Each structure stands twice: as C-alpha cells, then as structure tokens.
Amino acid sequence: MQLDDLGEFALIDRIVAHLGEAAARDIVVPSGDDAAAWTTVEGYAVATIDALVEGTHFRRDTMSMADVGWRAVAANVSDLAAMGAEPQYLLVATLLGPDVTLEDVDGLAQGIGEACAAMGVRVAGGDIVRAATTGLSIAAYGRARQTTDDIPALLRRGGARPGDRVAVSGHIGAAAAGLVLIQTGRSNHVAAAPLVRAHRRPVGRVALGRAALALGVRCAIDCSDGLLQDLGHIAQRSHVGIEVALAQVPVHPAAVELLGAQAALDLALGGGEDFELVLTGGREALMALDTEDVPVSLIGRVVAEHPGEVIAWAEDGSVYEPPRRGWDQTRDTGER
C-alpha cells in the first residue's frame, strides 16, 4: 500500500488506529468534526505550540519517524510541565514531504501514541497536509488550578527571588551527548544507550512540575535551549542574577565516559533539548522533590546582584566561558 493510494480521510482513520488509546474518543467532540471539543472547569487553560521540522530539528538519518513523533509530543508536554500544568489534549498538524512513505506516517503515529501513553496526554484532533518538507506542529492544552488566594497555581519564568536555590532534574546534556554519539557513529557503544534514548525519547517532567507547585515552588523553565540560556531566561524575566556551581551540574556519567568531562559539561550548559526542569525555590522544597526515578540536584542560587546575568563558577574560582553560544532558532539552520 502506497501513501498516494489512500485518500485524506482513509489516512486519518489509519493514523487514529495507530494512535490507539492516545486518540481521545470519549471527549465531547472527537476528531472528525470541524473542531474538537471537551469540557472545561473554572480555572485556567494552559496552552503552547511547537514546530519540529526536518533539517532544523531532526534528520531522518539520526531519528526514526517514531522518534520524531515522540519528541514533538515531549517538547510540548514539557512546556506545560514547566508551568506546573496538567497536560490534557494535543492538536497535531503534520506536514508530509515528498519522500514520506506510508510506513513513515505509521511510524510517526506510533511514536506519537507511545509518547502520549508515557506522558498522560491524548490527541483531540489534527490536520495533515502535503508540503515541500516534513514536520510537525503540535499544540498542547492543559489546565491549572486556582489557589485558595485566587492566584493561578503556575510555575513562571518570572518567579525567581533572591535567596532561592536553583535545581535541575535528571541529567543535563544527555540528549546533546546522545546526538553527538549518533553523528559520530558511536551510538552502538554499550554505554551510549541512555544518552541516545535521552535524545530520541525524552520525557516531559509533568509529575515533577506539579509536585513542585504543591510544595510552594513558583518558578521553572524546561531545559530546551541549553542550561545557561534557559537560566538566562529566568534571570531576565525575574530581574535577578543566577550563580551556578559547575561541579554540581548533573552531567551524565556515560557522557563523561564516552566524551570526556569537559565536553559533557559543555553539552550540558549549551546543548539543550533535555526537557528536564530547571526550578528555583526554597532549598527544602527543592530537595524534597528528589526521587530515585527523577533525581533533582541543587546547582546554584538566585542573587540580587547582576540582574539578568547567569554566572557559572568552576571549583577553582574561574568563570565558565561557553565554547559557543546557545542555540538561536532563527540563525541556525543546521541540524540539532
């Protein structure tokens, strides 16, 4: 069966079948009408959109289409996790390039379905179009509750206060290390598996974001542009300075083993796309978030000095100088 033998509606039916339980069938209006509809309660809607396109965000030789589908879901869910929201529904716009096969579409749908199952969201609707390039735009929709004092319970980039500690979940730089290993033909090394998985199958930290909120934490961002740049967003939005102890940054031991300590650190600070959470708040609250499944590490503190600036200190007292700047989407047309 070739892609071009199927009409649009047969193709959509096939995708919905591949999505399995990830297709939201029991909502007020599921896929198939002009729009999807679901019930809302009094509170807050939290919504985001992200585009993932071939050549800019993925290459077909480093990721399967299933990985692409998974990653697109993770990137969006991660944005909601970083708000402390409860993700609910996705709308998926799929661009099919000229070289896309029916198998590719099947793989994409399977990857989206697997990611939905892993991250507790469902697809409420979508659009599928032919295009000169292949890509996905996913809009994710979730909800946040009202606190008793009528303020939305959300994690904001602007919520950092001097005196806060800074923490990150998981291992930072693992996804970037995985990509380096794939690109240099070392992804089959026995130690590489968790790094390659971090690149191809990242997981949005939904439970962590919600647990942080419950413990009174009010500031987070997801680690997508590289740790230093993401911390910079917090520093700028919160009008605070941030100081990071490089020795505390949780690089992945496999990245150190395979790439060396300096490269592992450079990838942690500048690499991006780990989709771990960066949080600021009270020391006790942050330490209470640390679990065996998702470790949370204290890496620095928020200060009143040098507002908008992030300074990363080595143990010898020297300041970290990045080997290159963090990723800037509009300048960088290469693969990441």
Next chain:
Amino acid sequence: MQLDDLGEFALIDRIVAHLGEAAARDIVVPSGDDAAAWTTVEGYAVATIDALVEGTHFRRDTMSMADVGWRAVAANVSDLAAMGAEPQYLLVATLLGPDVTLEDVDGLAQGIGEACAAMGVRVAGGDIVRAATTGLSIAAYGRARQTTDDIPALLRRGGARPGDRVAVSGHIGAAAAGLVLIQTGRSNHVAAAPLVRAHRRPVGRVALGRAALALGVRCAIDCSDGLLQDLGHIAQRSHVGIEVALAQVPVHPAAVELLGAQAALDLALGGGEDFELVLTGGREALMALDTEDVPVSLIGRVVAEHPGEVIAWAEDGSVYEPPRRGWDQTRDTGER
C-alpha cells in the same frame, strides 16, 4: 535590517509589535513564558489546528504574506464558527523558508493582526522556526456554552435530520473564481475585486454560527473543500441524503460575468476555501439568519433516502456531474 541580523527573541518582539491589539497581553500568562494561560469557565473548550504551506495552499505570486497570515487565521476561525463556538485565542507556529525576508515576516504578522481584529480573536503564543519551506500552523481555541439540558451548544456535522432544509451563507465559489482570475492575469478587471478579496481575505462566519445555534440550528460545516464535498461530510456523518437545487446555489454575479455561468457553478460546487457556512435546520430558522451583510440562501433539503449521498439537480431534472473530484489534500500537491 536583515532577518538574520535579528535573534529569535528580537524577532518575536517585532512580531508582537506588528500584531498590535491582536497580541493577547492581558491574559493570565501572555507570550514569553513556557506556555500561555487564560481563565476558563465551566463549559466546553473547542479547538482546531490547520496547516497552510507554500506550494500546497498558497503561492507567493498569487498572495502576499499578509494575505497568507490573514487566510491562516480565517481558516481556523472558520472551523470554530462552524461549531457555533466563540473563538478566543490563537497559537501560531511559523515556518520560515530560506527565501523569507524580514519584510515578509512583518507582512505576515500584519495580516494575522488584521484578521484577528476582523474576526475577534487574539494571539496568545507561538513558535517561529527556520525550515526548508514556508508555512503556518495555527491552533485556535474557543468556547461553547452549556445548554439548559446539559448538552453542549454546538453545530455538528452529524446533526442533520431528514426534513431539514440546507442553507449556505454568502456566495459560493467566489474564492476559487478569484484564484482563477489571479492565475489568468485578470485580477485587475474592475468586476474581479470581490472575488480576489474572497480568495485573499476570507472571513470566518462567527456571528452567523452563534446566531444559528441560538435559533436552534444544530448542524453546520464550513465550506472549505468545495460545496459538494462539504455536503458529503454532513451526509455521511448524519447518515442522511442531501438534495441540492443547482439553480439556488448562490454563485457570485461577478464570477458569472467574468467566467461564465457553468464555470462559476463548477467552482462553487468543487472549488472550496470560501469559508462560508453550510447549515441544515428548520426553514424558518435558516431564513431568519439571512441579513444584508451576510446573505443566507436555501439551496436544498435533507432526505432519508440515499444516506451518505449528495445529489445536485439542475432545473431540467438532470443530475450534476462534477468536472473533477473535490480536493484531496494527500493527492494534490499543486497550488490551490
């Protein structure tokens, strides 16, 4: 100033400035955090996503980037209008192809802003990425109210019942006629203006959808794939037959004048992208929707016979045979 001289965040600031009042600044979390947030009430969220890409949905030589932005908004708002929902917020994912200039981005944002102002929606957030092709994916969110009997007040494709009359708003085929005139170099003809405008600046029929709901109408679709195909969606979802009187289909007088009666009719039945509403319901309710601003015309009836099938009758009793099939996104990579 060149596009590549601006970083991602400066570019976003510039886009938000161009959006003007169309940028939602007073919501709980506006653009600039991990996700946008706004308040919800008890009821129903209605949401849709549509992708519009160069080569498939528009060509740069027939539409300005401002028109592209406008049309992308209209296509999404129209989907919500066809549910009878009240559109509220858009999330806009923009793909910038290699040939896109800063002027193009400015134009795109201006067109989006103008369309938002015309259709009563605002941009809550977005994403902007470099890609091998240019396009937009817009997700639109709106709300629907609960009826007193606990059923959501929505216009559904599956809501047609035998005995219903069928109506359409505006002039059908005008957008397709406008495109033909542009492609054949006749868009400067004095009579062509309303047709060219229908192609480049279509308007989602939000007020009409909500008025229809208020009058007890429960079935609608927006006219995006061509009248016969869109009626076919209603017939299939509602398990009813639909009979259309060709003489009643409101083709645009300018299309008849410039292209001839047969071509105007063919474009109405197969052309698509008018973003007018097709409604079924009681004769009196449908006639009450007719206004000078947005005419509503009765064109046929819903029957129990030939479920899933649409039959269009000429005055001489012959059945209409389309010159070609309605547009099928996955087969057609040409311009529309």
